[in-house]
Structures are given as C-alpha cells and as structure tokens.
Amino acid sequence: MKFKRSERLIDMTxxxxxxPHELVPLTYFAEKYGSAKSSISEDLGIIxxxxxxxxxxxxxxxxxxxxxxxxxxxVGEKEATALIEDLCTIFASPExxxxxxxxxxxxxxxxxxxxxxVGRVMASVYAKQDIDAVMTVATKGIPIAYAVAGFLxxxxxxxxRDPKVTEGSTVSINYVSGSTKRIQTMVLSKRSLxxxxxxxxxxDFMKAGGTINGMIDLLKEFNATVAGIAVLVxxxxxxxxxxxxxxxxxRLSNVDVKDxxxxxxxxxxxxxxxxxx
Amino acid sequence: MKFKRSERLIDMTxxxxxxPHELVPLTYFAEKYGSAKSSISEDLGIIxxxxxxxxxxxxxxxxxxxxxxxxxxxVGEKEATALIEDLCTIFASPExxxxxxxxxxxxxxxxxxxxxxVGRVMASVYAKQDIDAVMTVATKGIPIAYAVAGFLxxxxxxxxRDPKVTEGSTVSINYVSGSTKRIQTMVLSKRSLxxxxxxxxxxDFMKAGGTINGMIDLLKEFNATVAGIAVLVxxxxxxxxxxxxxxxxxRLSNVDVKDxxxxxxxxxxxxxxxxxx
Numbered sequence: 001m002k003f004k005r006s007e008r009l010i011d012m013t014x015x016x017x018x019x020p021h022e023l024v025p026l027t028y029f030a031e032k033y034g035s036a037k038s039s040i041s042e043d044l045g046i047i048x049x050x051x052x053x054x055x056x057x058x059x060x061x062x063x064x065x066x067x068x069x070x071x072x073x074x075v076g077e078k079e080a081t082a083l084i085e086d087l088c089t090i091f092a093s094p095e096x097x098x099x100x101x102x103x104x105x106x107x108x109x110x111x112x113x114x115x116x117x118v119g120r121v122m123a124s125v126y127a128k129q130d131i132d133a134v135m136t137v138a139t140k141g142i143p144i145a146y147a148v149a150g151f152l153x154x155x156x157x158x159x160x161r162d163p164k165v166t167e168g169s170t171v172s173i174n175y176v177s178g179s180t181k182r183i184q185t186m187v188l189s190k191r192s193l194x195x196x197x198x199x200x201x202x203x204d205f206m207k208a209g210g211t212i213n214g215m216i217d218l219l220k221e222f223n224a225t226v227a228g229i230a231v232l233v234x235x236x237x238x239x240x241x242x243x244x245x246x247x248x249x250x251r252l253s254n255v256d257v258k259d260x261x262x263x264x265x266x267x268x269x270x271x272x273x274x275x276x277x
Numbered sequence: 278m279k280f281k282r283s284e285r286l287i288d289m290t291x292x293x294x295x296x297p298h299e300l301v302p303l304t305y306f307a308e309k310y311g312s313a314k315s316s317i318s319e320d321l322g323i324i325x326x327x328x329x330x331x332x333x334x335x336x337x338x339x340x341x342x343x344x345x346x347x348x349x350x351x352v353g354e355k356e357a358t359a360l361i362e363d364l365c366t367i368f369a370s371p372e373x374x375x376x377x378x379x380x381x382x383x384x385x386x387x388x389x390x391x392x393x394x395v396g397r398v399m400a401s402v403y404a405k406q407d408i409d410a411v412m413t414v415a416t417k418g419i420p421i422a423y424a425v426a427g428f429l430x431x432x433x434x435x436x437x438r439d440p441k442v443t444e445g446s447t448v449s450i451n452y453v454s455g456s457t458k459r460i461q462t463m464v465l466s467k468r469s470l471x472x473x474x475x476x477x478x479x480x481d482f483m484k485a486g487g488t489i490n491g492m493i494d495l496l497k498e499f500n501a502t503v504a505g506i507a508v509l510v511x512x513x514x515x516x517x518x519x520x521x522x523x524x525x526x527x528r529l530s531n532v533d534v535k536d537x538x539x540x541x542x543x544x545x546x547x548x549x550x551x552x553x554x
Contacts, residue, residue: 005283006282006283006286006323006327007323007326007327007330007331009283009286009287009290010286010287010290010323010324010327010328010331011327011331011333013286013287013290013291014290014294014331014333017291017294018393019390046283046284046287047287049284050283050284050287050288051287053284054284054287054288054291056288056291098442098443098445099442100442102442102443103443104443104444104445104468105443106435106443106444106445106466106468106469107432107468107469110410110432110433110434110435110469111432112423112426112427112430112431112432112433113296113430115423116295116427133387138415138416139415139416139419139435139437139441140443142416142419142420143419143423143433146389146392146420146423146424147423149389150389150393153389153390154389155384155387155388155389156387156389156420157387158383158387158416160416164416165375165376165377165379166375166379166380166381166382166383166417166482167381167383168375168381168383189381189383191381191383191384192383192384192387205443
C-alpha cells in the first residue's frame with residue numbers, strides 16, 4: 001500500500017504528537033509508508049517548519065546511523081501569556097476562597113482542556129533536560145503531573161500520605177508542614193522509582209512549601225535528584241518559604257478569607273524562563 | 278499569511294486531535310488559514326480518509342449553517358487486541374500479586390504511553406454517547422479517568438474516601454465494601470458535578486464492585502445517570518458481583534496468593550463491544 005504525501009503528513013503528525021521525546025528513526029517511517037528516505041526527509045522538513053511556525057513544538061533532527069527525529073513540546077510567550085491570563089481570571093473569583101486560605105481548584109483540575117495547556121507550558125520549561133519521572137503527592141497534584149508527564153513521555157510517581165495495601169512495600173519519611181508546623185508522614189512505594197532518577201516535582205498549590213520539601217527528602221531516600229519544581233499556584237501569604245527554586249504559573253497574595261478578597265498575579269514563570277516566539 | 282495545503286493538513290490534524298468531540302465550523306479553519314471553504318472541505322476529506330484508514334479516529338461531518346466537523350476517537354479490533362494482549366502479558370507476572378489478592382499496578386498506572394492507549398480504547402466504547410463527565414474514586418482510578426476524559430473532552434470528577442478542606446462543602450454516602458463487607462464512606466464535592474449529568478464511571482480494579490456501587494449511589498444524590506462503567510481489571514474470585522453492566526479490559530481468576538499464581542485473560546471488552554476495523 002502506497003501513501004501520498006498528504007496522507008503521510010497527517011499520519012506522521014499524529015505519530016509524532018503521540019510519541020513526544022522519542023527518537024524515531026527515518027527508516028521507521030520509510031518502511032511504514034513504503035517510501036524512500038529522501039521523501040520522508042522532505043516530509044519531516046515540512047512538518048518541522050509547520051510545528052515551529054504554528055507553535056506546536058520543535059522537531060529535533062539527530063544525524064547519523066542511529067539518528068532520527070524527536071518531537072518535543074515548545075511553548076512561546078504568546079501561548080504562555082494567554083494561559084496564565086486565563087488562569088488569573090479564573091482564580092480571581094472570590095467564591096473560590098475556602099477556609100484556611102485555600103482555593104477551590106477542582107473544576108480547573110478536572111478540566112482536560114485547561115490541564116493540557118498547563119501540561120504543555122510546564123513540560124516546555126523542562127523539555128531540554130533529561131527527566132526520568134514526574135513526582136507528585138496525592139490527590140490534587142495528580143492530574144497536573146500526568147498532563148506534564150504525557151508531554152515529557154516519562155512515568156508519574158505518586159507519593160501518598162498513608163500506605164495502602166496496593167502499594168507493596170514502601171519507604172516513608174516524616175516532614176514538617178510549613179503552614180501548620182505539624183509533623184506529617186509521606187510514603188512512596190519502593191518499586192515505583194528507580195535508584196538515581198532525575199525527578200521533576202509537580203504540585204497544584206504551594207504555601208510555605210513543606211509538602212514539596214518532604215518530597216525532596218523522600219527523593220534522597222531513593223538517591224534521586226531534583227530536576228525542577230513546578231506548581232500551578234503559589235500563595236504568598238507565608239513569611240518564610242521553605243523552597244526557593246521553583247516555577248509557578250500564578251501567584252496569590254493578600255488572601256483575606258474574612259472579606260473574601262484575594263489578589264491574583266502572574267507567577268514567576270516569565271522571570272524564571274525566557275520563552276521565545 | 279497564506280498557507281499551503283501541506284501546512285494546513287499538519288496544523289488541522291494537530292488542532293482536531295487536541296479538540297476531540299468539539300464541533301469545529303469550517304469557517305474557523307477558513308479564517309485561520311485565509312483559505313476558501315472549498316479548499317478546507319477538500320483538506321478535511323483527506324484528513325477524514327487518513328484518520329479512518331490509519332485507525333486514528335472518525336471525522337464526523339455535521340451539515341448545515343451550524344455545522345462543521347467533529348473528531349472522535351475510534352479504536353478498531355486490531356488496536357484493542359494488541360493493547361489487551363500486552364496488558365495480559367504485563368499482568369501475568371507473579372511478582373505483581375500483593376497480600377489480599379490485589380495486584381501491583383503503579384507502574385502501569387504511571388506509564389503515560391500505556392494510559393494513552395487504555396484511554397483511547399475505553400473512550401472509543403463511549404464515544405457516541407453524550408457523556409457529561411467521567412467519575413472515579415481517589416487514588417488509583419484517577420490516571421485512567423483522565424486518560425479517558427481527555428479523549429472524550431469532558432471533565433473528571435473525583436470521589437474521595439475522606440473530605441478535605443480544599444473540597445468545599447461535600448455530599449457523603451455510606452456503602453458496603455463488596456469484598457470485606459465493611460461499611461465505608463465516600464464523599465464528593467458539591468460543586469464538582471452538575472445536576473442531571475450523564476456520567477461514565479471509570480476505575481482501575483473491580484472485585485465485587487462495592488466501590489463502584491457506592492459511586493452509583495452517590496450519583497443518585499446528584500440526580501445523575503450512569504452512562505457506563507469501565508474498569509481496567511476485574512477480579513473473578515468473588516462469588517457475587519454487585520455490578521453487572523460494565524466493560525473490563527482484563528480479567529483475573531484463580532488468584533492464589535500463597536502459591537503466587539494467577540490466571541489472566543481478556544476482559545469482557547470484546548463480548549460487550551463489537552469493534553470494527
């Protein structure tokens with residue numbers, strides 16, 4: 001079965017989008033479509049240019065016998081600004097304020113279209129690093145972690161507050177919650193993370209950063225390194241921040257639960273990263 | 278800025294894949310690319326055919342002034358069989374068996390490539406129904422629920438075992454666990470599900486079905502209807518099943534924790550659904 005260029009372009013686009021961060025040899029496509037490698041090369045040139053001009057991502061060409069192409073997500077300033085603006089508008093609604101200065105986020109965390117955009121933006125920041133896994137803590141961080149991991153094509157590792165029978169044997173640590181100063185426990189299934197992994201920590205909400213600090217401590221137990229920390233929302237109300245090197249999309253300040261007032265502004269995304277395009 | 282057909286095909290493919298189940302008017306593409314509607318129509322014809330022959334999905338054309346095109350995922354028998362075969366092989370490893378007859382699933386539930394396939398297959402079963410939301414229970418069901426919801430483009434609603442401060446006000450019910458016969462509680466944030474929604478229930482593991490029955494009861498509190506029930510794995514060891522109308526991808530039987538033996542076979546996916554292609 002022979003394929004026309006138009007059919008190849010559509011099918012290759014789908015394949016590359018479904019296999020981000022995966023090196024695909026030219027011969028894979030050449031055999032799939034029964035085409036010459038020179039035709040596939042031309043196809044990939046067209047896809048590469050369209051992906052870049054349309055802000056879909058970057059198609060990296062790896063030369064040599066073991067070479068091929070690799071798609072990775074890339075978000076320009078325009079797309080990132082549009083998302084962060086939208087998030088600021090959504091978060092500014094005073095009905096979101098809950099007792100304790102927390103925000104109601106379930107609707108945002110439940111919306112696959114918003115999550116896809118958040119995943120694209122966060123993954124884009126770390127797309128050029130060699131990340132082995134994305135780690136988060138149950139429950140709220142999970143959807144964001146999967147959205148990011150999908151674009152980086154790496155596994156998600158979920159830390160829990162309590163061990164469950166379905167986890168197998170676990171490693172547990174104690175940590176001090178930054179806001180309440182209480183001692184808490186978090187556990188991670190032993191089988192779920194390989195020794196010496198390079199791990200991106202992702203969470204929905206950061207106040208003082210105690211939970212994230214706990215995850216950093218837990219990573220040490222696995223001889224793992226922290227590739228980065230990305231949070232959807234940071235709350236500025238706290239005096240001392242336990243974590244300093246992180247990327248946030250949105251920042252809350254002046255949280256006034258009594259009068260139901262809140263100030264929402266851009267997180268440090270644009271100061272930490274210099275997006276192009 | 279004018280676009281060539283090849284560029285339009287690539288960009289439209291990306292757009293349609295990113296917006297499943299969304300009616301896109303032809304004028305949207307015509308304006309985006311500065312092209313005549315007749316050219317866009319031809320482009321869509323090529324995409325439709327390629328999507329169908331390559332097993333990517335279905336491009337539905339809605340005629341009339343309010344019309345347009347809608348992409349929905351469609352999985353043929355070959356793709357579904359390949360996934361289910363793979364899952365059976367993965368699950369058959371005796372090291373997965375945990376005390377109580379549970380299976381260690383974290384690695385599978387953490388793998389975005391496998392989840393994407395599971396999401397495609399499950400979403401394909403319900404793609405023609407009008408589904409308003411996907412519901413699951415924390416924690417293990419969450420990644421599968423998001424994988425399915427992403428392809429159906431509907432929100433995810435997460436039921437919890439315990440209320441949290443970040444949920445706002447909640448509705449709670451008691452239910453009897455099918456396996457242990459213990460009374461348990463589950464809660465759902467009031468704001469997270471609209472009245473009279475049509476809801477697809479998704480979970481990772483079903484033994485007797487007590488948890489799923491609990492979710493069905495909880496849906497009644499929201500005047501919601503059950504559009505369907507989809508589970509990754511069902512365990513056959515139980516005498517009485519509390520739930521009967523469901524789709525499973527894999528079935529476990531003869532679970533022998535002592536001798537670390539287990540029989541893995543196809544779930545009822547192929548008997549419940551008649552996939553084509």
